[in-house]
Amino acid sequence: MKRDNEMSLKTKAQIQLNKVISDRANRLSPSGIRKFFDLLQKQKDIISLGVGEPDYSTPWHISEAAVKSLERGYTMYTSNSGILELRELTAKYLKEKYGIDYDPNGEILMTVGVSEALDLAMRAILNPGDEVIMPDPHYVAYDSCVTLAEGKPVLVPTYEKNSFEVEAKDIEVRVTSKTKAILIGYPANPTGAVMPRQKLLDIAAVAQRHNLIVISDEIYARLTYGTEHTCFASLPGIRENTILLGGFSKAYAMTGWRIGYAVAPREVIAAMTKIHQYTIMSAPTPAQVAAIEALKTGEPDVVEMVEDYDRRRKVIVKGLNDIGLPCFEPKGAFYAFPSITPTDMNSEEFSEKLLMEEKVAVVPGSAFGQCGEGYVRCCYATSLADIEEALNRMGRFVKKYRK
Amino acid sequence: MLKDILKILENDARTTERQIATMTGLSAAEIADAIKQAEKDRVILKYKTVVNWDRVMDGEMVWALIEVKVKPEPEVGFDSIAGRIAQYEQVRSLFLASGTYDLLLVVVDKTERKIADFVSQNLAHLEGVQGTVTHFVLKRYKDDGEILEGGEGVKRQPVIL
Numbered sequence: 001m002k003r004d005n006e007m008s009l010k011t012k013a014q015i016q017l018n019k020v021i022s023d024r025a026n027r028l029s030p031s032g033i034r035k036f037f038d039l040l041q042k043q044k045d046i047i048s049l050g051v052g053e054p055d056y057s058t059p060w061h062i063s064e065a066a067v068k069s070l071e072r073g074y075t076m077y078t079s080n081s082g083i084l085e086l087r088e089l090t091a092k093y094l095k096e097k098y099g100i101d102y103d104p105n106g107e108i109l110m111t112v113g114v115s116e117a118l119d120l121a122m123r124a125i126l127n128p129g130d131e132v133i134m135p136d137p138h139y140v141a142y143d144s145c146v147t148l149a150e151g152k153p154v155l156v157p158t159y160e161k162n163s164f165e166v167e168a169k170d171i172e173v174r175v176t177s178k179t180k181a182i183l184i185g186y187p188a189n190p191t192g193a194v195m196p197r198q199k200l201l202d203i204a205a206v207a208q209r210h211n212l213i214v215i216s217d218e219i220y221a222r223l224t225y226g227t228e229h230t231c232f233a234s235l236p237g238i239r240e241n242t243i244l245l246g247g248f249s250k251a252y253a254m255t256g257w258r259i260g261y262a263v264a265p266r267e268v269i270a271a272m273t274k275i276h277q278y279t280i281m282s283a284p285t286p287a288q289v290a291a292i293e294a295l296k297t298g299e300p301d302v303v304e305m306v307e308d309y310d311r312r313r314k315v316i317v318k319g320l321n322d323i324g325l326p327c328f329e330p331k332g333a334f335y336a337f338p339s340i341t342p343t344d345m346n347s348e349e350f351s352e353k354l355l356m357e358e359k360v361a362v363v364p365g366s367a368f369g370q371c372g373e374g375y376v377r378c379c380y381a382t383s384l385a386d387i388e389e390a391l392n393r394m395g396r397f398v399k400k401y402r403k
Numbered sequence: 404m405l406k407d408i409l410k411i412l413e414n415d416a417r418t419t420e421r422q423i424a425t426m427t428g429l430s431a432a433e434i435a436d437a438i439k440q441a442e443k444d445r446v447i448l449k450y451k452t453v454v455n456w457d458r459v460m461d462g463e464m465v466w467a468l469i470e471v472k473v474k475p476e477p478e479v480g481f482d483s484i485a486g487r488i489a490q491y492e493q494v495r496s497l498f499l500a501s502g503t504y505d506l507l508l509v510v511v512d513k514t515e516r517k518i519a520d521f522v523s524q525n526l527a528h529l530e531g532v533q534g535t536v537t538h539f540v541l542k543r544y545k546d547d548g549e550i551l552e553g554g555e556g557v558k559r560q561p562v563i564l
Binding site for chain 2: 048051053055307310311312314315318384388
């Protein structure tokens with residue numbers, strides 16, 4: 001009988017989806033931030049200091065450049081490496097800003113944000129079991145990108161007493177015969193730390209002594225306050241060891257466009273481009289056009305936005321200290337990383353309770369590694385009024401739970 | 404320093420002296436002094452609110468742009484007549500512009516009739532006024548740098564990063 005056949009087929013052919021998922025995917029730990037955003041979506045009237053992106057829309061002239069290109073029919077793929085003009089402008093920008101020379105033909109690859117560039121870099125250089133040394137706490141994707149490429153993340157603890165700067169000697173003691181690379185991202189997410197030039201020079205020396213690659217994620221390069229960003233690739237003699245990652249998301253408020261780049265010696269970019277061409281083809285064309293406009297005429301926008309972030313930074317850092325959450329002064333990015341130890345809660349408890357009771361969303365520091373425990377990340381790229389209100393609510397909360 | 408303070412206040416006049424002090428690294432007393440001085444120097448003219456009147460007053464407010472062709476006077480040029488026109492309280496803004504006319508007025512009043520009266524009974528009779536062209540505003544899209552409709556709405560989505 002047909003119906004019975006269908007029934008037996010139904011029971012027999014039951015695919016066991018839990019067994020379908022690869023070990024590789026299973027090994028990835030779910031982001032600690034995910035949980036909070038699930039909670040977030042169920043709540044109303046929340047002030048979010050959670051999302052790490054500019055609250056500005058992209059400056060209109062940049063968006064308009066993309067709109068116009070669409071109207072003229074620029075809707076096809078670009079070359080795998082990206083539009084030549086964009087690569088040339090990127091090379092010019094890096095030359096003018098940091099004095100470094102990269103050939104637009106072969107040493108620059110336009111990617112789907114720094115996220116893709118990071119993934120490509122790992123897959124291009126890591127063999128199974130290769131170790132990548134990185135600071136703890138760090139941006140949530142760092143260790144996962146290494147794991148996905150079958151490498152092994154090796155964490156270097158960093159502490160508030162050292163302004164969350166990673167020390168070269170702490171890196172060097174972790175170098176083994178398996179070490180392939182050092183991964184750093186300064187100005188840092190989640191701490192807002194900026195590395196002094198001298199400490200970067202020390203890291204460069206370690207890399208040279210042990211023939212290591214340094215992957216330097218400089219997506220927040222433009223967001224520094226009262227201090228100059230040092231581009232790692234610009235340090236003497238380190239160019240050949242460096243994969244520099246940069247992008248447009250943070251400086252030009254272009255997160256949704258998904259456009260970034262990797263610059264590195266020819267051999268490395270060639271390997272990354274091979275992976276890129278099979279998995280991505282080319283970065284989104286309208287986004288590349290917008291990025292061209294950003295590099296050509298977007299400088300005043302960057303300056304204005306950075307001035308504005310700086311004002312909010314000062315308000316939130318002082319505010320956090322005033323309400324009893326000691327906060328070290330972040331010199332970059334748009335995060336404040338206050339200590340929550342006065343409350344006797346761990347960062348996850350703190351964040352969850354704060355969200356439930358006072359409707360303020362922050363991200364538990366533990367999401368960024370063990371050394372992030374005892375802290376929460378507060379993104380201040382949100383309106384001043386919201387920052388003030390969030391501080392009021394957090395003040396009330398801290399008063400209630402102070403040990 | 405003053406520029407920083409002005410930028411902050413131009414964006415939000417309700418920013419407190421304490422907040423500005425935090426943002427600029429100066430003391431609240433220094434900020435208060437600087438603001439007082441700026442008020443005295445007429446660098447700061449007034450603290451106002453950008454209101455979207457269309458949302459509260461249904462047809463009780465009419466805007467018009469009025470071009471005025473003027474015969475400049477010897478010595479004072481356009482300044483004297485512009486000064487007189489500026490006295491009318493329904494004149495919200497007044498500019499001297501290049502092009503086919505000389506003065507451009509932004510006039511706001513309760514009804515079109517009142518604006519028509521203003522043009523025919525006041526403006527047209529002023530000595531030196533050679534002609535006027537009145538454009539009634541049909542819809543305001545952006546005023547004082549603020550987009551009036553469609554600018555709201557949550558654009559950010561929760562994301563892991």
